[in-house]
Amino acid sequence: MSALVDGLVSHGLEHACVSPGSRSTALALALSRHAGVSVHVHLDERSSAFFALGLAKATGRPVAVACTSGTAAANLFPAVVEASTSRTPLVLLTADRPPELHGVGANQTIDQRDLFGGYVKRFVDAPVAGDPPDAAHWFGVGLEAAEIARRHPPGPAHVNVPFRDPLAPSGDEPEIGHHDSLPPGTSRSKARTRRADVEKLAEQMKEVERGVVVAGALREDASPVVDLARTLGWPLVAEPTSGLRIPGALSAGAFLLASEAFLSSHVPELVVQVGAAPTSRAGLAFVAEAKRLVIEDPDRLIADPARHASLRLEADPASLSRALLTRIDPREGSPWWREWEEADRAARRAVDGLIDSWDEPFEGRVARDLAACLPDGAALVVGSSMPIRDLDAYMRPRGGVRVLANRGASGIDGFVSTALGVAASGASTFALMGDLTLLHDASGLLWSAGRGHDAVFVVPNNDGGAIFSFLEQRGLPEFDDLFATPHGLDLSRVAAGAGARHAQVDRGADLAPTVLEASRAGGVWIVEVPSDRDVNVARHLEVSAAVASALEVRG
Incomplete structure (x- = not known):
């Protein structure tokens, strides 16, 4: 062997x-x-x-x-x-x-x-x-x-x-000549950018002033997309897992896509989706209802659950964007772009002003503040269900942080082990997950927490599956037993049993210093943030109402 x-x-x-x-x-x-x-x-x-x-x-x-x-x-x-x-x-x-x-x-x-x-x-x-x-x-x-x-x-x-018995090998195995390894992070090939695709998309983009770029999950750096959107004078709505939630992308794009009033007067003529399909229902509806939808699909994901795209290009977004930049005249600062930017600033002010006024650590603020406080070079691994959605809605644009998630099939299983695997790569690793996601992979925590890894797990603990409180199952009489599944477990004891360390955050302003102190101490930490499911739903609704009011005042 x-x-x-x-x-x-x-x-x-x-x-x-x-x-x-x-x-x-x-x-x-x-x-x-x-x-x-x-x-x-x-x-x-x-x-x-x-x-x-x-x-x-x-x-x-x-x-x-x-x-x-x-x-x-x-x-x-x-x-x-x-x-x-x-x-x-x-x-x-x-x-x-x-x-x-x-x-x-x-x-x-x-x-x-x-x-x-x-x-x-x-x-x-x-x-x-x-x-x-x-x-x-x-x-x-x-x-x-x-x-x-x-x-x-x-x-x-x-x-x-x-294998046949005996199963323990004996004797010398012949040596095989070694070949040079490939450098880190490269593949034998990636999606090729075809000249015909560049010309086809360039022609469509030249004709359109009112366009929007939506970036879903991407595996590789696609930062030239930001330059392309700015040159076109189009807003960029980028999910954190795209690697493009950086300066140049909208800060509150998820809230704008969820605002029917705003979208009714800001209907794009062309939407270009880069990478995987959006995570949020509002994002999915936005691309599904676009007048014209073009998908840049570097990984053959199809990424078109509504079967709505008029054109799908298998291309590397970075090289495609660089090629397009040579063919498109700059329209930076167009009236269309300014309207989205002004609305984005108004929405962000409304969100931050409201959630910063609450003393308790609202789950949306946890996502925002965690992403903001991490050191450059950190990896943030985000769990499915509410954490990935809260990060998408509340994270401010910033560079220096790589956001990873198991969003291929979007399960919560194995998440703790996934995050510890990221930590084993040598990355400074932080994770945001729900309490059920932590418990679902408790065996991974029990086995690996004491084996020399460094990772900080931030866990909003709402004693169950919070996402179901936002879904139609909430009204069923069996809601708690079959969907919310409250566990009543003490996460500090779970941590102690696994050999991990534990801290609890009861005030919103305390999250960032607690996370950074845990990271400096080393080892595996569970930073627990207690949360009430019903209050969490109410707080999300208050934020949405505050954004709606801010956009209405703006006109």
């Missing part, structure tokens, strides 16, 4: 996550004994796979996940789905029983062929380890798996390796 690992390393793999198991002994030893691989051991295969996912998201490099046969392999599935839908490179190494033990009731044996279906880019059902072919073949298997995982668009590849 050392040849297999040599092949993986030659294509940029540096990390592997391993769970204990007998059948996977040779895989675990080969990874552990390779000088070029850092091995992270996890008891739970699901947490292991999500930890690998976080590492891969943070580094852009393929990360291996190795496990034994049977349900151990099946536990990788949730992370495989997220890796597939968020275009994240993983290499899944599953040990298996040899062919003669299949279909005869052998222990710990399931059919692992094509176990992950269409969620992997390539499935390799390898020959029994130890049988012919030779080591050079195994090197090729590893090389191809890592290359496939990394090739545009990136995603998971699965190598299933059967």
Whole structure:
């Protein structure tokens, strides 16, 4: 198996996550004994796979996940789905029983062929380890798996390796010549920007003064999009996961998209969506109802749930924007742009003035203040449900922070492990998650919190699933039992049981200093922010009303 690992390393793999198991002994030893691989051991295969996912998201490099046969392999599935839908490179190494033990009731044996279906880019059902072919073949298997995982668009590849007894390898394995690794954060290829696409989009943009750029989640730097929007004189509404919630983007764009009154008098002729589909209902409705919608889709996501786009371009947004800038005359400061900018400033003043007047730590303010206080170079990992929506609505534009999230399939599972995987990459790591998201991956916290990682988890604790309080299920008599699911658990005891440290924030102004103090102290911290679900709903409504009033006064 050392040849297999040599092949993986030659294509940029540096990390592997391993769970204990007998059948996977040779895989675990080969990874552990390779000088070029850092091995992270996890008891739970699901947490292991999500930890690998976080590492891969943070580094852009393929990360291996190795496990034994049977349900151990099946536990990788949730992370495989997220890796597939968020275009994240993983290499899944599953040990298996040899062919003669299949279909005869052998222990710990399931059919692992094509176990992950269409969620992997390539499935390799390898020959029994130890049988012919030779080591050079195994090197090729590893090389191809890592290359496939990394090739545009990136995603998971699965190598299933059967082993016969004895399971502990003996004898020397032949050395395979090493190849130069790829540099960090690069792929063999990315979406190509075709000249015909540049010309086609440039012609449409030249004709339109009243346009809007909407940026959804993106994997790679697309900062030239900001320059293009400014040159066009179009407002840029950028989600934090786009990497474009930086100066030049609107500060309160999510509130403007949610304002029917504002949009009724500010109807764009063309909307250009860059990257994934919007997160919020208002954002989805905005692009779905656009007169004309063009989607720049660098990762073949389609990203058009309403099937509304008149044109979809598979292109790298950065290079496409640079090319467009050479073909478009500047319209900076156009009347259309000034109207959006003035409305944005009015909305931001209304939001900040109101939430800063409340002593208690409103969840929207938690998201805003956390994003604002982080040091340059930090990674902010954001959980699904309310945290990602609050960050989208309340985060002010700023540079220097990378926002990551599991928004491919938008689950809450494995989030703690994902964030700890990001921390293992060496990034200064902070995370914003709900209390149920924390508890859903409590096994990841219990196993990893005391293993030398540094991460600060900010957890608004509203004793249940707050997002359902904003949805139609709120009126059902079974709301608490089936949807809100209050847990009544003491998060300080959860932290203590895992070997993490705990702090509680009861005043809004105390969040930033508490977070920064925890980060300086090192280790894994849970910064708990108690919140009442009903009050949280009321506060969100008050903010919306304040924005509506501010926009109405502005006229």
